[in-house]
Amino acid sequence: MTDDVMIELQHVSKSYRGQQTPAVEDVSMTIRRGEIIVLVGPSGCGKTTTMKMINRLIEPTSGRILVDGSDVTSLDPTDLRRRIGYVIQQVGLFPHMTVATNIGLVPKMLGWSRTRIEARVDELLHLVGLEPGHFRNRLPRQLSGGQQQRVGVARALAADPPVMLMDEPFGATDPLTRDRLQNEFLRLQEKLQKTIVFVTHDFDEAIKMGSRIAVLGERSRIRQFDTPEQLLSNPADQTVAQFIGAGASLKQLNLRRVGAIDVDEAVLVRLDDTPTSALRRLDESGEWAVLSVDSERRPQRWITARDLDPQQDTLDGAGGPVTTVELHATLHDALDAMLASSSGATVVVDDAGRYRGVVNIDRLMRAIAEMREMQRNRDRPVTESPEGTATRTPPTQRSGIPATGDGESR
């Protein structure tokens, strides 16, 4: 096991008592430090069983699992909890305990002092975007689904484990909350660099979250273990291709983040500006609308000439709704936001919801064209020319055999 490897599954199988066929059969997989590995596959294929064997909620029938070099069967349960955080769809918060007590459970088990636990709870609540003063003493039922899920993540992070297991962690939330939680989590992961095993049914979520994705078939057999880019452009076989579905090229929009593309500038006006000055700005710019922002530069409304009433003193309340996306959102999210907005554009905001720019449909189309171009260049294998310089072989000369990633595909 090299330093780079955090989790290793070696020929792991699990047969439940009374079952004819194993739930998991001979799975081997190597997971590197700081990766988010997504296990994705049809219902009942053994994703959860595979994941739960990593933290010994389920014991393998055969094979070995190493976490940071230690065989999990040799670790005592407290040690295992310190090393592995666990987040599940049903959140699993204890209903009669406050948010703080829930988050502090593992540190308490590890014998931390009260002051250290309190400081850690507040730090974690901040980290997941919940104001400690507001939320520390609440009971789980006094939180929204999304807030409960954030507390679940905070609790899993409490003892700062290097590994996190996440079983459909955002599955129970509505699509909007789910998007937001995914983005927040990706932002968090940039700071924390945990090694994460993430289970989902949802292939779009897999593409968005995964550094690499393991597409599982029956008995958790790995059909392909690859980066999202490779899976989309070179599915290993027909089953994987079917699973990815017909919308593969649209799904490629999930590969790129809004923060990675150029954005346009909107004409900004402040809420306390007058309609007359907004009209002047609109005329000067030749744009179809101006964007009002509050004193913190948070976007408020798109205002067209029709919305401007010279009888009013300010722009407060004028114009139509704005949809926003964060820098961590994917181009797919941006497209959704655009389609949901009557303006054909969506406003990009930073973590604090402040204006950063605008993405419109033209910008999105250009980004897609760029991605296609990059993909075409990547797909051309590098060959040595007689002078010893590497050149790209035209795509027509490729063998046509789909790439199988890093050798772990079957």
Ligand SMILES: Nc1ncnc2c1ncn2[C@@H]1O[C@H](COP(=O)(O)OP(=O)(O)OP(=O)(O)O)[C@@H](O)[C@H]1O
């Ligand atoms: N405790 C158990 N006893 C017997 N069989 C089980 C048990 N838990 C799971 N199984 C079976 O093992 C197989 C794999 O289940 P598992 O929950 O790992 O699948 P999954 O891919 O996570 O499914 P889903 O996506 O529906 O949650 C299924 O056929 C399931 O019925």
